[in-house]
Amino acid sequence: MTHYALADEGWLARHHDANDLILIDARPAADYWAGHLEQARHLDPTLLVLQRTDAASIERFQNLLAWLLSTLGIERSSRVLVYGRSNEVNVSRVAWALGYAGVEHVVLLDGGLSMLGEPSLVRDAPAVGARRFALEPVTRFLASAHDVLSVATGERTRSVIVDARQAEEFVGRQSNARRRGRIPGAVHWDASREVDARGLFRQAPALADDVARIAGSDDRVVAYCGGGGRAARTFVALQLAGHSRVAVYPASWNEWGNDDAFPVETVAPEVVAA
CATH class of the missing domain: 3.40.250.10 (Rhodanese-like domain)
Known part of the structure; x- marks a missing residue:
């Protein structure tokens, strides 16, 4: 391990x-x-x-x-x-x-x-x-599109899809792909919260408190972003916070947002917490 x-x-x-x-x-x-x-x-x-x-x-x-x-x-x-x-x-x-x-x-x-x-x-x-x-x-560190789809459709439980993009991307105002929106059921997590004002990773207890707001201790977190980079830092941050049940969807929105086989959800801006 x-x-x-x-x-x-x-x-x-x-x-x-x-x-x-x-x-x-x-x-x-x-x-x-x-x-x-x-x-x-x-x-x-x-x-x-x-x-x-x-x-x-x-x-x-x-x-x-x-x-x-x-x-x-x-x-x-x-x-x-x-x-x-x-x-x-x-x-x-x-x-x-x-x-x-x-x-x-x-x-x-x-x-x-x-x-x-x-x-x-x-x-x-x-x-x-x-x-x-x-x-x-x-293998548990990498989630494929079909792994993510099984979570989005409810086929796989005890899993949380975490969107590590900016709020503008999450609500569909911006996109690095042909389509706008988010993976159905995804919870927004702005990756900027992982570091402090100096650019250092925040202390593990503070990170753990944030993680607890979106996922239970036994939940598997699947992180995605635009192309896998921000999701990877979310993966590291969660590991440092003691949440080891986390995977990266490395192709992220580059794949999902360009493939009509995968469902897309859009939300109103007011849904995203400040």
Whole structure:
């Protein structure tokens, strides 16, 4: 089972040289090559975007993920620290994918490089020996469109669909897809509530209180957004809050909102709580 945790500057200073720690830089490639933490390896989060969640697409994603982690020298028992510029959603996308792949220890640098003051950065990439990554997907971390449909139609109970988009998207005023609206029965959750004014993840008790307002402790939460990034940060936030029964619908509205086979619901703006 994957354990998610946060690291600050002090934690990084104490553990940076640990033999079992692998650093992953999740920023764009240009930023990585302009300067990164020593020994950090680069993983482009855009490679982890899914457009569809049919069986063939998920299989391709699994094969790509196994190859990426193999080339990065990561094993299931590795302790991996992921960082970005801040707590941008793509850092969480990488963290979610690592957990889905079966990596047991995933740490996020809370606030990213922006919280390190003036960190010492290098431009040379580390020499990495490839290792065979034996992918054992944690299937409960990924929800397909048909999984979500079974919740939306009431076929599957004890599950809550959480919409991590902005309110304007939730009520159908904006959309990144051909159709507007939301998945039927979805509960609105603005992903901005996951971080505080400094851009750090909010404390676990505060997050847990928010989660309790939308889901019971035994409910499975299925998070979606426009393209999977914000949903991934919601996934991480819920994990940090102690709610481990959470999945990401990675193709999110990119798939659902463009496929007429899936139902869409619209609501009046006044339904959304301020």
